[in-house]
Amino acid sequence: MQWRRWAAIGIGVLAAAALIAGARPARLRLVRVTHVSPAPPMASISLLYARGARPQFVVLDIAGAHGASGSATISGDQEFVETPFAGVPGGPYRIDATLAYRIGGFLMLRQTTFGG
Numbered sequence: 001m002q003w004r005r006w007a008a009i010g011i012g013v014l015a016a017a018a019l020i021a022g023a024r025p026a027r028l029r030l031v032r033v034t035h036v037s038p039a040p041p042m043a044s045i046s047l048l049y050a051r052g053a054r055p056q057f058v059v060l061d062i063a064g065a066h067g068a069s070g071s072a073t074i075s076g077d078q079e080f081v082e083t084p085f086a087g088v089p090g091g092p093y094r095i096d097a098t099l100a101y102r103i104g105g106f107l108m109l110r111q112t113t114f115g116g
Contacts, residue, residue, distance in 0.1 A: 025101045026052035031060065031114045033093045041085035043070060045095070048079070055099040055110075066090035 030048040037044075043062055055076035060083065062070045068087035076099070094115045101108045 024052040025099075025103060025108065025110070026050050026054050028058070028097055028099060028110075028112055031095045031097055031112075033062070033091065033095070036085075036089045036091075038089065041068065041087075041089045042082050043085055043089070043093070045072070045081050045083065046079060047081075053101060053103060055101045057100050059098040059100075061096040061098075063094045063096075064088075064090050065092055 027050040028047060029050050030046075032046055033043050034046050035044040036042070045060060045062070047058070058074050058076055058078075060072045060074070060081065062068075062072075062083065062085075064085070064087070066088045068085040068089040070083040070085045072081050072083035074081050092115065094113065097112050097114065099110045099112075101110070
């Protein structure tokens with residue numbers, strides 16, 4: 001009878017650990033400008049996530065060395081986006097990413113900056 005109790009507690013702990021691991025937000029590991037087309041000025045951007053729960057949406061703000069800037073809001077499932085530029089494109093580019101997660105019913109925001 002005692003071993004059943006410990007087995008049930010062990011299964012509960014393993015289930016809770018699996019639930020917590022799946023609810024961990026996926027960190028944005030890399031964002032980079034892969035291509036810039038001159039006319040009309042458009043930037044192709046790729047994103048790479050770590051394991052975990054993807055964000056609900058991602059806001060990307062891009063700023064170039066020659067004054068070009070652009071912004072895009074995408075869903076968390078997207079790993080590639082093209083965004084128009086305002087201004088003269090030219091690198092290196094700085095990308096500010098704001099990620100919005102909803103985990104356990106709570107909204108969580110994370111901000112990261114990628115420079116190059």
